[in-house]
Amino acid sequence: MGPSGSGKSTLLHCIAGLDRLTSGEVWLGELALSQLSERELTKVRRDQVGFVFQAFNLIPTLNALENITLPMALAGRRPDDEWLDRVIDTVGLRDRLTHRPSELSGGQQQRVAVARALASRPQIVFADEPTGNLDSRSGAEILSFMQRAVREFGQTVVMVTHDPIAASYSDRVVFLVDGRIVDEIHDPTADSVLRKMRELGD
Amino acid sequence: MWKVTLRGITTKKLRFLLTASSVMLGVAFMSGTMTLTDTVRATFDDLFRDINEGTDVVVRGVQPFESDFGDVPRRPVPAALLPAVREVPGVATAEGLVEVPYAQIVDEANEPVGNPGLGAPSFGFSWTDDEDLNPMTLQPGGHAPAAADEVVIDKGSADAGGIAVGDTVRVLTQQEVKEYEVVGIAKFGAADSPAGASIVMFTTEEAQRINNFRDQYSSIAVVGDGSVSQQELAERIARSALVGSDVEIVTGEALIEENQDQLAENIGFFNTALLVFAFVALFVACFIIYNTFQITVAQRTRELALLRAIGASAAQVRRSVIAEALAVGLAASALGLGLGILLSVVLKNLLNTLGFDIPATDVVVTPDTVVWAFVVGLLVTVLSAVLPARRAARVPPVAAMRDVAVERPTNFGRRLLIGGAILALGAAVLVYGLFATPDDAVAFIGFGAFTVFIGVFVLGPLIVRPVARVLGRPLVLVKGVTGTLARENAVRNPRRTAATAAALMVGVALVGFITIFAASAKKSIAHAIDQQLKSDFLVQGGTGFAMVPLSPTVAETMRTVPELSVVAPVRFDAVLVGGEQAFVTGADPATSSELVDFDVREGSLRDLTADGIAVSERYADDNDLGMGDLVVVTFPATGDVPMEIEAIYSRREMAGDFLITLDAWATNFLPQQQYDSLVMARLAPGADADAARAAIEEALEPYPTAKVRDNAQYKEDQAASVNQVVNLVYALLFLAIVIATIGIVITLMLSIYERTRELGLLRAVGMTQSQMRSSVRWESVIIALLGTALGLVIGLFFGWAVVAALRDEGFTRFAAAPGQLLVIVVVAAVVGVVAGVYPAWRASRLDVLRAIATE
Numbered sequence A: 001m002g003p004s005g006s007g008k009s010t011l012l013h014c015i016a017g018l019d020r021l022t023s024g025e026v027w028l029g030e031l032a033l034s035q036l037s038e039r040e041l042t043k044v045r046r047d048q049v050g051f052v053f054q055a056f057n058l059i060p061t062l063n064a065l066e067n068i069t070l071p072m073a074l075a076g077r078r079p080d081d082e083w084l085d086r087v088i089d090t091v092g093l094r095d096r097l098t099h100r101p102s103e104l105s106g107g108q109q110q111r112v113a114v115a116r117a118l119a120s121r122p123q124i125v126f127a128d129e130p131t132g133n134l135d136s137r138s139g140a141e142i143l144s145f146m147q148r149a150v151r152e153f154g155q156t157v158v159m160v161t162h163d164p165i166a167a168s169y170s171d172r173v174v175f176l177v178d179g180r181i182v183d184e185i186h187d188p189t190a191d192s193v194l195r196k197m198r199e200l201g202d
Numbered sequence B: 001m002w003k004v005t006l007r008g009i010t011t012k013k014l015r016f017l018l019t020a021s022s023v024m025l026g027v028a029f030m031s032g033t034m035t036l037t038d039t040v041r042a043t044f045d046d047l048f049r050d051i052n053e054g055t056d057v058v059v060r061g062v063q064p065f066e067s068d069f070g071d072v073p074r075r076p077v078p079a080a081l082l083p084a085v086r087e088v089p090g091v092a093t094a095e096g097l098v099e100v101p102y103a104q105i106v107d108e109a110n111e112p113v114g115n116p117g118l119g120a121p122s123f124g125f126s127w128t129d130d131e132d133l134n135p136m137t138l139q140p141g142g143h144a145p146a147a148a149d150e151v152v153i154d155k156g157s158a159d160a161g162g163i164a165v166g167d168t169v170r171v172l173t174q175q176e177v178k179e180y181e182v183v184g185i186a187k188f189g190a191a192d193s194p195a196g197a198s199i200v201m202f203t204t205e206e207a208q209r210i211n212n213f214r215d216q217y218s219s220i221a222v223v224g225d226g227s228v229s230q231q232e233l234a235e236r237i238a239r240s241a242l243v244g245s246d247v248e249i250v251t252g253e254a255l256i257e258e259n260q261d262q263l264a265e266n267i268g269f270f271n272t273a274l275l276v277f278a279f280v281a282l283f284v285a286c287f288i289i290y291n292t293f294q295i296t297v298a299q300r301t302r303e304l305a306l307l308r309a310i311g312a313s314a315a316q317v318r319r320s321v322i323a324e325a326l327a328v329g330l331a332a333s334a335l336g337l338g339l340g341i342l343l344s345v346v347l348k349n350l351l352n353t354l355g356f357d358i359p360a361t362d363v364v365v366t367p368d369t370v371v372w373a374f375v376v377g378l379l380v381t382v383l384s385a386v387l388p389a390r391r392a393a394r395v396p397p398v399a400a401m402r403d404v405a406v407e408r409p410t411n412f413g414r415r416l417l418i419g420g421a422i423l424a425l426g427a428a429v430l431v432y433g434l435f436a437t438p439d440d441a442v443a444f445i446g447f448g449a450f451t452v453f454i455g456v457f458v459l460g461p462l463i464v465r466p467v468a469r470v471l472g473r474p475l476v477l478v479k480g481v482t483g484t485l486a487r488e489n490a491v492r493n494p495r496r497t498a499a500t501a502a503a504l505m506v507g508v509a510l511v512g513f514i515t516i517f518a519a520s521a522k523k524s525i526a527h528a529i530d531q532q533l534k535s536d537f538l539v540q541g542g543t544g545f546a547m548v549p550l551s552p553t554v555a556e557t558m559r560t561v562p563e564l565s566v567v568a569p570v571r572f573d574a575v576l577v578g579g580e581q582a583f584v585t586g587a588d589p590a591t592s593s594e595l596v597d598f599d600v601r602e603g604s605l606r607d608l609t610a611d612g613i614a615v616s617e618r619y620a621d622d623n624d625l626g627m628g629d630l631v632v633v634t635f636p637a638t639g640d641v642p643m644e645i646e647a648i649y650s651r652r653e654m655a656g657d658f659l660i661t662l663d664a665w666a667t668n669f670l671p672q673q674q675y676d677s678l679v680m681a682r683l684a685p686g687a688d689a690d691a692a693r694a695a696i697e698e699a700l701e702p703y704p705t706a707k708v709r710d711n712a713q714y715k716e717d718q719a720a721s722v723n724q725v726v727n728l729v730y731a732l733l734f735l736a737i738v739i740a741t742i743g744i745v746i747t748l749m750l751s752i753y754e755r756t757r758e759l760g761l762l763r764a765v766g767m768t769q770s771q772m773r774s775s776v777r778w779e780s781v782i783i784a785l786l787g788t789a790l791g792l793v794i795g796l797f798f799g800w801a802v803v804a805a806l807r808d809e810g811f812t813r814f815a816a817a818p819g820q821l822l823v824i825v826v827v828a829a830v831v832g833v834v835a836g837v838y839p840a841w842r843a844s845r846l847d848v849l850r851a852i853a854t855e
């Protein structure tokens, strides 16, 4: 978490191999991203990383299922069907698979995006304010899906958010100010996060 | 408002340039053609003035009639007129001149000099020492021909054949080939020869002998003593000399004008032919302008709505779009005009290297050309932008709050109805023009074709999705999700894709049509040859459609070849039959009916007399004529001659509708028209074909333009001639294809711009740059194939309709040419790939983060 302009998105983009560093290093597991070519980075994004953006997460010309399996299709890999089924059921999209994004609600679209991020079993999933554009109920749904992914599948998820309630779904909150980590909380609650933010705001 | 327009243009420079370039190419082709023809005309106007400068009056034979099938020569004038003309007061000098219509120089290596039948003409005339009357100037070291075996030749031919004064050359004419000593080399003013023509100058007597003239000249040229005007001199000659009705008298000035008009007419034909292609190119450009503006208006919906919301009127919005179109048109016209002038220079040099020596002059850019360039360029652009502008004006202010660039759903039923109606109208007009052959058939056909294109264009959006689905199926199987994306992107804006494809459709339809037309022509010719030709060898002057006269001595020589049993010379020339222009065939009935299967229905060809004529069954039926009826044929020498129908035959592909004997030919055609067009021959029983061929070739060695062909080769020659014409048309249609390619590039660029965020997302979730490129490229290929598919369907329809309409003209066979059509499809796919290169590259180079961040 952190105030607007504190570098949250930038950090996420850097770790996900979307942005290049001016200095320093990014390690994703055993991989030093800063040494990789554009081609290799693309493979990393495809195979090792999942990404959920705030909006415009889906390709409008592909249906829900095609969107979910897109990274694997791009890699020319067959999805693991059993896993795919589990993911789809987890996000509750079974009856929406052949719909195009324009036929889905905002919440459903984000669920497809989460399913896509999980489907390729990446090392890590990044989510940049995934609930920013949703009403609170849809937002809560998305957050609980991601929480289940962490709890049940052992998936690592890094999420940027403004919202203390969203932050309370996580195990650990890291605070950024001016591009630097200034504090962190383990096992946060909405209250503890709110308090910390006020503190940093002063 | 103007500021907004201007800013729009300056910030989208590349798009602006691409859009303008589509119109620019069309305008360039148009103004290039006009400039070229104006330049050539101006050059020759000067030339004719130079040639005829010294001549005050010309006394010449009348032209019996005019024909589109070729130059009908004038009748000769009696030599007896010359002394009478010389007696007329005011005449300083008068000379009898003889023009030899065909005189081909053969060089030491037994090669004809120049490009017989294809390039500039080869002819001759009688030498006169009078400098006022002789356009040629002897070069130092030579003298005028003084004996029957002496000639002067032009410097262009001398250089081309490596011929010097004192050399011996052979000259092919309608007489037996003859050796001459070159006693002089002459220039044509400053040029080596007039327009690259090859010229032989004989003594007057020799020229008369070649033309079979007996005390005749082609004309008498008169120089006045300056005491009276040309007009007055002409009148005096007309009054005093023994002028019959066969002779006409014209002033030098009138002659110059006549020459100039004649040339203007010839060039006018060429000019019109090229302008048709410029029109096609501009028509294609219309689609592109329309489409580009349509897309940009859609993409600017929010901006336009905002303008409306803050108080711009609908009219202002409309005017801003039209203003942008005006700017595009202005740029396109100006650039196109400049490019066109350059093009005319290139084309002129090209003509020069092809042997049409056009003297160097300044390029002539008339005000007409400039006005046309701007009028056409602006009209095309502005008219194409009218619909998009209206659409822009209809954007409601609330659209500012809505999402962008979603195509309005197509009103299926209405579109089907309107498009179908237009298509049906076009097809009906086309078919009417072709089959009912009204007076303005060409106008009907042109309008019909044009309307068919518009109809398919309107229907396009309905067809895009199903057709692209089919075209894209293999792609999806092979390329997986990249292919799916390519296909889905191609169909996501059906109207946009349809309009883009329509531009290519026009070019492909015409290419397909020409291909089918040519294939049918070749098949029909081959069929006619197989069915009717019973000879083993054909000898032609030159090959294919290029007819070079053969001396009757060629056939005589062939008769001495023991390996041949039957030798039949054949002649074709222009006449009028019942006042209508026609071709008549002259042949020996006995021998030719042995070598050609005419399928005689009534009478017998063998019994054809010199006063009779054989006609085709079609002509007889169409005109309600039968055996023994009279047909009035207008011949060059004898005028209207009633001839009795003595035979009727059904197979008209080889001989056409009319056949007369060689005796009839000798009396009714002019003495300088007594040559053969081809000679057919049959192998003697038991003779070996190869040995016979060798023997004919050896016998005909003195006649190097005479080409010996067996039936298979003859077919190939005819096919090659068809191909030559077709290749020229292909080259001209290439422009339309280039413009259509530009259209695909523009559409893709605009689509990619619109999809920036989506492309960023694809890259973010793991699409490689090469996958991105591949996806855009395939999208481009699908659009190109879509245009091609539509174009081929239309082309097939045009081809079928035209071939069916020309059934009676010898198009007895329809050939769909699937092989060549497949080649067109492959070429279209390549066009798609090429058009996709730059947009694909741009798409793959998008900065992922900026793409995601784009609002």
Ligand SMILES: Nc1ncnc2c1ncn2[C@@H]1O[C@H](COP(=O)(O)OP(=O)(O)O)[C@@H](O)[C@H]1O
Residues within 6 Å of the ligand: A002, A003, A004, A005, A006, A007, A008, A009, A010, A011, A178, A179, A180
């Ligand atoms: N570590 C950093 N060093 C330098 N500039 C940074 C750093 N992190 C972020 N920025 C800059 O700060 C601006 C805002 O960053 P962003 O990641 O969009 O913030 P947030 O997502 O927290 O609102 C961007 O222009 C970015 O380039």
Ligand SMILES: [Mg+2]
Residues within 6 Å of the ligand: A008, A009, A010
């Ligand atoms: Mg951010």
